[in-house]
Amino acid sequence: MTVTTRQGMSDAAVIEQSWQEPGVFAALYERHAPHISRYVARRLGDDLADDVTAETFYRAFEKRRHYDLDRPDARPWLYGIAANVMAQHHRKETRMLRAFARSGADPVAQTYGGQLEGADDRVTATGMHQSLAAALAGLSRAHREVLLLIAWADLSYEETARALDTSVGTVRSRLHRARKKIRAALGDANPMFVTGNGGGTDRERP
Template sequence: MRGPIPDETTRPVVSATIPAAAQVTGDALVIQESLADPERFAGLFDRYADEIHRYVSRRLGPESVSAADDVTAETFLAAFRKRARYDRSRPDARPWLYGMAANLIAKHHRGEVRRLRALARLAEPDGDSFEQRSVERVSARDLRPRLAAGLAALSRKERELFLLVAWADLTYEQASEALGIPMGTVRSRLSRTRAKIRRVLGEES
């Protein structure tokens, strides 16, 4: 009787049992203790807030600093609310946090694409002088136009996975955990993504 479920987002059901206390280590232990003592959760913030903020800030760009602040804050708020559901057999909470950050970044999807396209246009040879000036201004900190064009060509899901690996340095396995997609999908999506990027970069050079 179950209706259709989106294929890529489901994973085989894993046993929902909570491991014995002895096995709960690392971040999982902090999260477990925060159930009884919510203040402990700040420990997780202290450990990862800067890293998550860096990733969000790269994704949203230098002109959206306050949005990056908000997304980071909301990531940890969401994590705090959902901490009871954390899979405590996983000592490293980074994939979980990145997954939530990715979800929140997705709300800025349209803005992100607009921005990437604008950056990409700077690579066009006949860009007007204003845009040429912008190149110089922008290139010091921001993504190079050609690379922006590559990212702009990707779907939201492709970009999300690709950047978790390239910019957040997640392993394939961690990315699979973060996005809740199977390893097979991670591999195939990444190879498709790389091919797309190769094509775009090839065209532009």
């Protein structure tokens, strides 16, 4: 089967075919790795992005026979695996956020420059304020995970629930608490815009 044909296949179809032809899984990597890598870099910095992305797809490849083929879009599954890999670096992420809150120097933005334009369009126009970094650093891992999967990975509530293997109700509850804490830290300002590009009905508008 040609690469062009695979590009027209759903993620689920690619994964299913990779059961018999492992090399086909590369199409899933080519399709989603750049987005996963940018998301990881935004959270952990450029130095860990490649390693975390590689580990994410290695685990995905190893688990591919357990994938639910009724789900044509593998993004929630992949982001869920990435979240588990990033959990090992939770303390580093918190240290990065606190360092940015103190200094105002965002190491990720300095590394990527204009490449991050559009990736963070759910944060205020002036970028990730120091006060927002401090607020994010103060969130629990569970609350931060939900908030950023929706705000930066552009997942819906349902997709976030699938990524984290939890219920939509739990996602809504965690998101509400995360927003409440951030608003309190920012003096009731709401810097997080969680409407998706597609305007999903289950996303709240600011």
